[in-house]
Amino acid sequence: MNGPEIHLTLAPELHLFAAPGLRAPRARTVTDGSSSLGHVVESVGVPLTEVGRLLVDGREVDTAHVPAAGESVEVHGVDRPQRVPGAPLRFLLDVHLGTLARRLRLLGVDAAYESEDIGDPALATRSAAERRVLLSRDRGLLRRRELWAGGYVYSDRPEEQLRDVLGRFAPVLAPWTRCTACNGLLHEADKEALGDRIEDGTQRSYDVFAQCGDCDRAYWRGAHHARLEALVTEALAEFGPASAR
Structure with missing residues (x-):
């Protein structure tokens, strides 16, 4: 200039x-x-x-x-929490933010995720078509004109990324309601109806199951549940309804 x-x-x-x-x-x-x-x-x-x-x-x-x-x-x-026009609040994450996407889904946040690099134009276009806030650490991507809304993810550590997004956008949290694999909604499932989707040992050890309405993946409180429960409890304590955000 x-x-x-x-x-x-x-x-x-x-x-x-x-x-x-x-x-x-x-x-x-x-x-x-x-x-x-x-x-x-x-x-x-x-x-x-x-x-x-x-x-x-x-x-x-x-x-x-x-x-x-x-x-x-x-x-x-930007002011925090940042109010994004329109509802409901939904996110789209780029290929580098898979762990953050799964943690958001664990908390019941609508978080679409591209597991393959489909290119900046396609990501920005999807953001606009679906009115999703695009989350990325790519500054160039966030400058694209066709983008509907976006947010830079400031840390490269998943736990800090999650706190950053929850503190900035204040999404409504509804833990255990979304599939962490595909983002679909979960519903209660009868273990007998799940059949060969779960192993015999799992059927004998657990009674409460959920299933994704989109990809049919089955969920139960397995070996990793305590770690996930701790993540959920910590997020709810700071960013849930009790925090009066």
């Missing part, structure tokens, strides 16, 4: 997206004099999915504002 110079202040949580020289308060940057503020913010590396209020010389503006020479621009992060 080669035009008016403005002063840009990024919220601390947005610093990771920008070059070091743009992380200081009132960092100087040059615009082309015609691009919108949204374009300017994206040009310094910040996806608009991560941007909340935009203030120019103390007054709030939208992304269409065209910065003029000498203006001071403050870029704030």
